[in-house]
Amino acid sequence: MPTLIKGKEGQWNCNPDTEEVDWTNVDTFDAGKPLMLKCDDEPDAGMTAASLIGVEFPAFNDGRALSLAVLLRTRFGFSGDLRAIGEVHEDILHYMVRCGFTSFQLSPDRNPETALGVLTPYSGCYQGSVVDPDPAFRRLSRGSVNS
Amino acid sequence: MYQYDNFDRQFVQERVEHYRAQTQRYLDGKLSEEEFLQLRLRNGLYVQRLAPMLRVAVPYGTLSSQQLHKLAEIARRYDRGYGHLSTRQNVQFNWPELEEVPDILEALASVDMHAIQTSGNCIRNVTTDEFAGAARDETIDPRPYCELIRQWSTNHPEFDWLPRKFKIAVTGAAEDRAAIAVHDIGIRVYRDDSGTPSFDIYAGGGLGRTPVIGAAICTGLPVKHLLTYLESCMRVYNRYGRRDNKYKARIKILVRAMSPEGFREKVEADWVHVKDGPGTVTDEEIQRLESAFTEPPFESLEEATDNLQNQRVAHPGFSRWLAQNVGLHKQSGYAVVTLSTKVTGIPPGDVSDEQMDVVADWADEYSFGELRISHEQNFVLPHVPQASLFELWERAEAAGLGAANKGLLTDMICCPGGDYCSLANAKSIPVAEAIQRKFDDYDFLHDLGDLDINISGCMNACGHHHVGHIGILGVDKKGDEFYQISLGGHSGHSGTTASLGQIVGPSFAREEVPEIIDRIIGVYLDNRVETVNGEAESFLDCFKRTGIEPYKERVYANADKR
Ligand code: SF4
Numbered sequence: 001m002p003t004l005i006k007g008k009e010g011q012w013n014c015n016p017d018t019e020e021v022d023w024t025n026v027d028t029f030d031a032g033k034p035l036m037l038k039c040d041d042e043p044d045a046g047m048t049a050a051s052l053i054g055v056e057f058p059a060f061n062d063g064r065a066l067s068l069a070v071l072l073r074t075r076f077g078f079s080g081d082l083r084a085i086g087e088v089h090e091d092i093l094h095y096m097v098r099c100g101f102t103s104f105q106l107s108p109d110r111n112p113e114t115a116l117g118v119l120t121p122y123s124g125c126y127q128g129s130v131v132d133p134d135p136a137f138r139r140l141s142r143g144s145v146n147s
Numbered sequence: 148m149y150q151y152d153n154f155d156r157q158f159v160q161e162r163v164e165h166y167r168a169q170t171q172r173y174l175d176g177k178l179s180e181e182e183f184l185q186l187r188l189r190n191g192l193y194v195q196r197l198a199p200m201l202r203v204a205v206p207y208g209t210l211s212s213q214q215l216h217k218l219a220e221i222a223r224r225y226d227r228g229y230g231h232l233s234t235r236q237n238v239q240f241n242w243p244e245l246e247e248v249p250d251i252l253e254a255l256a257s258v259d260m261h262a263i264q265t266s267g268n269c270i271r272n273v274t275t276d277e278f279a280g281a282a283r284d285e286t287i288d289p290r291p292y293c294e295l296i297r298q299w300s301t302n303h304p305e306f307d308w309l310p311r312k313f314k315i316a317v318t319g320a321a322e323d324r325a326a327i328a329v330h331d332i333g334i335r336v337y338r339d340d341s342g343t344p345s346f347d348i349y350a351g352g353g354l355g356r357t358p359v360i361g362a363a364i365c366t367g368l369p370v371k372h373l374l375t376y377l378e379s380c381m382r383v384y385n386r387y388g389r390r391d392n393k394y395k396a397r398i399k400i401l402v403r404a405m406s407p408e409g410f411r412e413k414v415e416a417d418w419v420h421v422k423d424g425p426g427t428v429t430d431e432e433i434q435r436l437e438s439a440f441t442e443p444p445f446e447s448l449e450e451a452t453d454n455l456q457n458q459r460v461a462h463p464g465f466s467r468w469l470a471q472n473v474g475l476h477k478q479s480g481y482a483v484v485t486l487s488t489k490v491t492g493i494p495p496g497d498v499s500d501e502q503m504d505v506v507a508d509w510a511d512e513y514s515f516g517e518l519r520i521s522h523e524q525n526f527v528l529p530h531v532p533q534a535s536l537f538e539l540w541e542r543a544e545a546a547g548l549g550a551a552n553k554g555l556l557t558d559m560i561c562c563p564g565g566d567y568c569s570l571a572n573a574k575s576i577p578v579a580e581a582i583q584r585k586f587d588d589y590d591f592l593h594d595l596g597d598l599d600i601n602i603s604g605c606m607n608a609c610g611h612h613h614v615g616h617i618g619i620l621g622v623d624k625k626g627d628e629f630y631q632i633s634l635g636g637h638s639g640h641s642g643t644t645a646s647l648g649q650i651v652g653p654s655f656a657r658e659e660v661p662e663i664i665d666r667i668i669g670v671y672l673d674n675r676v677e678t679v680n681g682e683a684e685s686f687l688d689c690f691k692r693t694g695i696e697p698y699k700e701r702v703y704a705n706a707d708k709r
Pocket of ligand 1: 608
């Protein structure tokens with residue numbers, strides 16, 4: 001059984017994924033239903049009415065779903081749970097988090113403990129992101145050097 | 148030079164720890180080969196034919212003497228006492244142990260260096276003019292904007308898993324030494340009428356299997372919008388670039404499929420949403436970066452014309468070096484010096500640990516502690532007082548770095564090829580050496596004038612063969628190593644935009660190559676005329692005038708006797 005990692009009040013926890021989600025796709029979607037997107041689907045404003053959006057990673061090194069997540073969050077303002085599905089690999093999680101994913105269905109072959117340990121390997125990043133829109137040059141006073 | 152602040156230091160340190168943990172998981176069997184491959188590539192580690200190869204980022208080719216000393220130390224301690232200057236201004240080590248790479252990265256971090264995104268399908272190290280901040284034909288120093296792009300592209304959450312590798316080059320001078328037309332994104336920076344830095348953006352250029360000249364997609368972009376505009380370009384590429392075929396995955400294929408206008412429209416449609424958003428660069432940040440690249444404390448010196456003239460008369464070798472390897476500096480009394488690594492018998496770009504140490508010492512003594520790596524795989528000392536040139540030349544000669552061949556036939560660009568690279572169709576280093584051996588008469592080489600020979604061991608074109616005046620490409624013919632020759636390419640020299648070479652015809656066996664080059668040069672010498680200012684017509688101009696036919700004729704004449 002895959003593991004589901006979910007963020008809640010700044011805490012991440014993982015449990016066996018026992019949720020039975022009745023996914024719809026772009027053709028069968030209705031407001032209030034959970035919607036599963038392929039990484040090359042075009043996002044639109046109607047999707048923000050989904051109860052949950054899943055985006056599928058066809059391979060762990062395919063970055064299209066990252067852009068799709070950014071668009072759903074920043075362009076269309078989706079504020080519900082955004083879930084990474086498919087080839088979800090622990091080493092991509094930190095990118096996913098910053099692109100606005102809030103839950104992850106970890107592939108069954110991945111170790112959940114390892115995954116929890118690498119969710120946020122960096123204390124700060126250069127660019128803005130979905131979780132913190134300001135780049136470092138707006139967030140911090142750059143240029144200070146301790147000798 | 149840009150100095151890391153606390154934030155940069157902490158980030159690079161955390162990157163080392165992150166990678167160390169990934170390496171450990173791989174060694175513990177918790178990551179497969181394929182998974183670890185993707186992770187190590189983003190930290191510059193390839194596994195080559197014989198051993199791993201670590202590519203260290205030298206952001207836009209600028210190094211401090213302290214950093215070069217550290218690279219020398221790494222070459223001694225973790226490698227076999229040498230390193231390789233790459234055609235993208237980076238430094239490569241060919242013999243590190245995979246297990247030791249985290250320690251090497253730690254050593255690099257101690258001098259504010261790293262190997263982040265020097266390979267893999269992500270935004271690579273941004274490159275620029277090796278004479279930035281020094282060249283007399285420069286309108287604006289491009290390095291503050293290179294640094295801006297470096298920081299923005301480092302560990303980008305959305306753009307680290309692209310369809311294919313992505314290379315950005317920036318130039319700020321009249322002569323485009325950064326070859327911006329053949330990059331995924333090329334950027335020209337200049338000052339607009341009000342003095343604000345402005346940018347022209349070109350997209351979809353590239354070498355490799357399908358060489359293309361980039362198309363202008365945006366002109367006059369103010370500096371504050373640079374990052375949001377790039378963000379939109381990257382987003383369009385990340386979403387729509389092909390991923391089904393790695394040979395069709397570069398942005399040039401997408402731009403061609405959409406047409407440059409179609410691509411621009413997509414980018415603009417995205418950009419309206421991010422323009423003026425938080426990614427807009429603040430004035431303070433622009434000032435911070437610009438002030439990191441202010442001029443070194445130059446003394447006010449006279450042009451040392453008479454003195455140099457006397458030294459030239461007394462030492463013909465110095466005279467040749469001065470003519471060939473020393474360029475005009477924007478500050479009077481100073482010069483830009485290229486230290487050539489192209490010595491017969493040594494693979495182009497290879498430098499020993501001792502050479503790195505002495506070059507670092509010279510940077511301290513003669514060049515405000517600063518040096519550069521050029522895409523022609525040479526060292527550059529950017530700010531040398533003219534009065535020190537003679538002394539520097541004598542020392543460079545003694546250290547094997549005094550070859551007076553910058554831009555000449557023997558200053559070849561050459562990828563590591565089949566000796567090291569697992570993707571190669573053919574070796575490239577022995578071809579370079581055989582050509583250097585055939586043409587070893589300095590007077591003849593100087594008489595020939597500027598002539599770029601670029602050699603790649605396969606279609607990936609790391610040796611930039613398409614833009615060589617003479618390009619040599621390793622091809623596989625039924626399991627044998629052959630070489631295809633092209634003529635008339637260039638990367639945008641002397642104020643013109645880049646153009647790609649034309650293939651002469653069927654390929655040649657390795658031992659034939661020097662003779663074929665000799666014939667090509669013969670055609671040039673027979674056809675070249677005197678220009679209006681009394682100089683000999685260059686190889687390129689002559690080629691443009693005559694076309695390829697006379698070359699074809701001579702190269703394949705009595706082919707049966709070859
Ligand atoms: S051009 Fe080919 S052979 Fe040469 S380094 Fe690049 S990939 Fe290797």
